[in-house]
Amino acid sequence: MTIIKLINIALRNLFRNSRRTFITVLVSASGFAALAIIAGYMEFTFFGLREMTICKGFTASGGTGHLQVFMQDALQKEERYPLEFGIEVNDKLQSNIESTGNVSFTIPRVEFNGLISNGEKSISFLGMGVDPVKESKLIEYWYALDNMSSKAVRADSSFTQLKNTAPNGVLLGEEMAKALNVKKGSGLMLMSTTVDGAVNVVDVTVAGIVQNTIKSINRYYLVTNIKTAQSLMQTEKVSKIVVILNKTENTDAVRPLLSKKLNGSSAKPLFSVIPWNNLAEYYNSVIDAYRIIFSFSGIIIVVIVFLSCTNTMLMATMERVKEIGTLKAIGISNIWIILMFLFEGFFIGVLSVVAGIALKYIFSWIINNSGFMMPPPPGMTSSYELNIFSAVEFLPWISLLVMVSTTFSGLLTFVKIRKISIVNSLTHV
Amino acid sequence: MEAKDYWPNRQQWKEKNALQMKNTVIAKLVDVSKYYGNGAARVTALDRVNLSLCRGDIVVLVGLSGSGKSTLLHLLGCIDKQDKGNIIIDGIDTSSMSLEQLAPLRLNKIGFVFQSFNLIPVLTAYENVELPLLFKGLEKKAISERVHEVLDEVGLQDRKKHYPREMSGGQQQRVAIARALAGQPSIVLADEPTANLDSKTGEGILDLLLNLNQQKKSTLVISSHDSVVLDRIKSVVHILDGRVSVDTEHSPVQT
Structure with missing residues (x-):
């Protein structure tokens, strides 16, 4: 009281x-x-x-996706030659991944490096071979999620430009384009080491000049069609498979399921499934x-x-x-x-x-x-x-x-x- | 067969008991001194005061301004601490207790009536009287009965829902008296209770205090300059330069 x-x-x-x-x-x-x-x-x-990290990323090569599938050895050992621990993509593997619950689609990617030349000047590059159709799908996925920034200034998807520039299109960062004195439509040469250790060259056309979200990358980063990258390296392998889920919140639940599905009960797993947040240093x-x-x-x-x-x-x-x-x-x-x-x-x-x-x-x-x-x-x-x-x-x-x-x-x-x-x-x- | 009287001296016992009650010492000051300031600036407010007040005593403290009568009243009310000597209230030696430790003693044994009424402005007359009873841990029903009883006694039953700002000075002082008496204290201390009132209202307040004191047989100590108060109360404690002397006609007040 x-x-x-x-x-x-x-x-x-x-x-x-x-x-x-x-x-x-x-x-x-x-x-x-x-x-x-x-x-x-x-x-x-x-x-x-x-969501930007997952769908769009900070480079022209796209986001991390929700999960990435690597060969186990790729994360533990040094490669003696390009794509030594790459993944042989086949329909069975792809359908195995895509049939897992909450998985929407997959995107293969190839990481490579070498020199890019305009005939007079050569610059070293870090490159990514992508499937522009699937990457565009991921970008659309981001735009759909990103309904809160509908009024934001958006450039046309650079992947569309890549898709439309047949056969060997390449997207260059602004700084790199300046250094090579090229513009959209210009011809260039990509030089790299094949999986057999030989040097190979392919002719490419500038499909677009892009601004990577992180400025410093604009100087040395390029993106090309996965087929171009594979023909340059003379392989069918990919570096990784990016897995897109229906919801980011499902990442933790899908990861062990997918890992189990890919590796079975093997004591020595062949594949490693890494969640997006382990790959997103910048984030x-x-x-x-x-x-x-x-x-x-x-x-x-x-x-x-x-x-x-x-x-x-x-x-x-x-x-x-x-x-x-x-x-x-x-x-x-x-x-x-x-x-x-x-x-x-x-x-x-x-x-x-x-x-x-x-x-x-x-x-x-x-x-x-x-x-x-x-x-x-x-x-x-x-x-x-x-x-x-x-x-x-x-x-x-x-x-x-x-x-x-x-x-x-x-x-x-x-x-x-x-x-x-x-x-x-x-x-x- | 004639009923045997097992208590033949009932009247005698009653008288003896009343006398004992009357002679019960409620407040006792032994060599109490109080100083203000330090060093050369030290002022002696009370100097080795000895005083005993018994149950039912009515005493008025008289003295010039600054003579120490308020200090004496404060010490009796356990709202200030003496520098020397002992003060015993209703058998409890307060000397070694802090003012915070004395709070229960003030709540249960002492009632205060202040010159400026000191009612809590956000509480109604009823709630002001009820407040100390709540902290005594009484039952709700007992509190309600007691509050209505004392408000009745001070003639403010019809004003119980009024806030202090809605009452005259006299009415506010009546509420203050009701608050002081509600807890049935052993000793009621009134500091210039009529000073802020006109003479007629002051006389009414004095009547009320004296009548209620007579009924409750509590000890009443009033500090006052008011000649009306001095005319009505015969036991007078004079204070001069911190020393006390008692002028009494038939009071047991002792120094």
Whole structure:
């Protein structure tokens, strides 16, 4: 009953100075909304970056897919010649993979390197042989997922250009094209080592000049049709098979199934199935950096909420010195009085959470409908449309954080309340 | 057959018991001194004060401003600590206890009436009176009965739902008296209870305090400059430069 009365007094005290309570709640609610919007933006960024890594990637050769199938030896041993540990792709293997639950399709890729020459100048390159039809499908998959950036500036898929440039098209990075002084339609030569160790040359045509998302790659990276790469290396093998699932969330579930399906119960597995996040160094480093930035912003906001609320509580204590003295004089212990202030802090927290949720959704709606374009992140070339996700799973934690900080601001009055002299406070004006 | 009287001296026992009750010491100050400030600036507010107050005593503390009467009242009320000496309230030696440790003693044994009423502004008259009782851990029903009883006694039953701001000074002081008496304290301390009231209202408040004291047989200590108070109360404790002297007609107050 005593607690109920204290809660009652705390609530009445809140409404006694309604303007101050309103301002404190507004500050705390803004803090809540800011944290929730940061969480929503973080969720959007992580989602966008994840799906971009999987579907589009940061180079012209496309995304990582959800899973990649390698020969086990390719990951453990050094190759003595190109594609020594490549995969012999056949219909059985392909259908084996594609018949696994939640698998949408597969894409073969060939990694190779060598020299590219315009006849006068040669530059070393890292290349990727891709199936432009299937890669285009993956890009479309990304666009379908990426419904939040429908207004984003999108270049025509470079894979379409590659597909349309028969027979030996090649996509060059901007820097490489500049260095070789070529433009779309120009003829070039690719030189590389075959699987037998001989040197081979194929003539290629520039199908397009692309901007890789990571700028530094533009200088040495090229993409060509998988058939071109295989004819250059004189092999039918591929370096890896990229597996696309219907949903990223199914990655962890499909991986062991696929691995089991490919390797059976063999003690020495032939294939290795690697999930996308083990292959996404750039994604992982960006996520780590973003987490630190977002956490730091969150800490600053919580500190502001805490200080604002503490200020209110201390002001309330100063204003109510006479009352506190009276309560002490009639025999009410400090602990009860402090509890009353804790309840006040707690109710400020509750009001802030309610108002904060409303503010969060209002601001999120405004931002999501404003079509605001964010500048490209450091090291990247494309801008993107700002979007705030609902981040519902973060809201209970943010609510807890705000309520703990407002409640504990009441606890800081403990020192002040303990120090208040009963005799002096009774005559306090 | 004539019924045997197993308690032949009932009246005598009652009288003896009443006398014993009357002579029960409620508050005792032994060589109590209180100082303010330090070093050369040290002021002696109370100097080796010895005073005993018995149950039912009505005492008025009189003295010039700064003489130490408020200090004495504060020490009796356990809201301040003496620098020397011992204070015993209803058999409890308070000397070694901190003000926080004395909170239960204040809650259960002492009632305060302040000059400026000191009601909690966010609480109604009823709730102000109810507040100390809640912290005493009484049953809801007992609290309700007790609050209604004391509000009735101070004549504010019809104002129980009013907030302090909705009441006159006299009414607020009545609520303060009801709050002080609700817990049936051993000693009621009133610091200039009529000072903020007009003479007629002040007289009414004094009547109320004296009447209730007579009914409850609690010890009442009033600090006052008011001549009306001095006229009505015969036991006067004079305080001058921190020393006390008792001017009493028929009071057992001892120094």
